[in-house]
Amino acid sequence: MAVATAEKRREGMILVKVWEPTVRVTHWLLFLSITTLCITGYLIGNPTFSSPQEAAKTFTFGTIRFLHFAAAYVLLATFLIRLYWGFVGNRYARWSTLLPITGKRWRAIWKEVLDLALPKGKFRVYTGHSPLANVFYVLVYLAVLFSLVSGFTMYGAAHYTPFWRTISAWGLALFGNNLNTVHFWHHWLLWFFILFFLMHLYLVIYTIVVSRTTEIDTMISGYKFVVEETLSEEAE
Amino acid sequence: MSAIEVLERWEERGYLDDRISRREFLKFCGRMAVLLGLSNSMIPQIAEAVEQTVQQRRPSVIWLEFQDCAGNTESFTRANSPSVSQAVLESISLDYHETLMAAAGHQAEEARQRALEENSGKLIVVVEGSIPTKDDGVYCTVGGKTALQILQEVEPHALAFVAVGTCAAFGGIPMARPNPTGAVGLESVIRTKPIINAPGCPANPDVMMGILVHYLVFGRLPELDAKKRPLFAFGKRIHDTCERRPHFDAGQFALSFDDFGARNGFCLYKLGCKGPETYNICASWRWNMGASWPVKAGHPCIGCSEPAFWDRFTPFYERIPLAAGFGVEARADDIGKVAVGVTAAGIAAHAIYTAAVRKAEQKAVELDKKGKEESNES
């Protein structure tokens, strides 16, 4: 599936390196861990009955929870690496690029929303993420942060060492000192990520179809086809 | 000194009569040692401390009731090994307790005043019930004084405060939305003296006794957690000491009351059990002389010892609260499913719409080309 590097040009577009290995690896780790967390999280919230045999012989729910926590540690590591990379990576990976902090960026976002709503003419391919995508990825990383805080608060509550006691006491203070409130808000993450996943997948496929650039391959190989004028525009 | 020696002295002095047998006394001291996580070798010290209490009629305790149901008083008077507890209760000089004291009216208020003056600085103040703060606290007055005024009067004389029951500790049911009386827990009112919380609806009588015995033995209050609860009783979640836990880990749940799972003692998680969110001693220590506790009896834990349980742990038979909005309440998962449906429909609509627009554009381009070709030909 990866882009044949022999092919350097395609219909007026030029192949450029966009995503560094760190961004690509963290993306797919994000995908794997969050998918695992969503499936196991749904089952934790709505467990199915295992079997009426001796409890000592079964550990179904325990295993589901174990997978949830294992994936949670993977997510923690992924998040920390990506957080760090947002300060040292290339310009397409930096927080300073992703955050909608200037009026110019908000105008670009609005324009993109309009382009999506009233598709016509040429679709613009951005070298990094599109302005609208940036906003959503920032939201995703915020949601990941929230899942870590609320998740480890619940996790810490069940581990009676001074370290985990401290962690969960801090976390609990954010949720009105009520563990059930933590469960309640943590539960919404499931639906946030399912909704994000649907739209993310659609927009990725949409971009491939309407722009004839590469997208999924880009997240694997790091290379992307970009219109030459766009490159020079962005460089300004 | 051994516990036996203490016993012998008690017998000599006539403390041990038919009401308190040797066996019962030793059992009480042993239970307290277990409860407080002390070793067997501490039993004589416990016996000694209890003895001194009985002899010296110390410490002085006053018990204040505010917005409460007297449930903690009920609970306390039904402590395990009731006769020993009763003896302790009678011996600590319980100088003021509206429900238990014989005196009434002005006499009762005088008793409180005397206790304050005679024991200033050494007084243990037990508070039961929440404290109303709205409209100057007029919603709870005793002898013409509001709960707030009484507490202000008592605070300078107190050594420490013990909040028994969820109402006194965290506001409890009176504080539940919409909290018409502006009820708060003790912590929001008492600023200058140590507080120890023994929440529960009601608080476990042994926990109250444990706090007292700990103080008698060591001369200080037990170790507390972040919510000022004694760690010996609130150190663990119910869920982690629950006898149904193996069924939880196995994935065996009761799905409705009285079904196969319920009859077989399976985990009550799906029936809304709040054991995973609740810190208390019920599962390991139980109630009524260790006879039973709610989950053992087949009912999910409702989290009665947690702050705001009436608002945040309800509905009791749902695992997590319902989401409220637009005047309706719904489960998070039901809202989520609808949102996914709407999003999927939106995506499909957008895809079809985009395809149609692009096709039309393409057609226009083709027509344009054709038109040009035709005009070229002619």
Ligand code: HEM
């Ligand atoms: C739960 C699953 C997923 C999550 C949470 C997720 C999250 C993200 C995030 C946060 C980014 C931005 C990368 C960064 O700057 O760090 C991103 C980009 C991207 N993801 Fe995903 N992703 C998921 C699944 C997928 C899947 C299944 C695919 C492929 C089919 C995919 C394809 C892409 C592509 C192509 C980009 C780059 C798009 C762009 O430049 O705007 N993702 N994703």
Ligand code: HEM
């Ligand atoms: C994408 C991220 C995540 C999603 C979608 C997710 C989803 C869920 C869901 C739906 C539940 C059930 C909540 C309930 O109804 O009570 C849950 C429980 C839980 N999650 Fe997560 N979770 C995520 C990340 C994490 C992380 C990072 C941790 C960190 C350790 C974590 C720890 C927990 C714990 C401790 C529970 C409670 C388990 C129990 O009570 O046995 N989760 N999760």
Ligand code: SF4
């Ligand atoms: S019955 Fe309640 S406390 Fe016991 S294991 Fe099940 S969820 Fe936990």
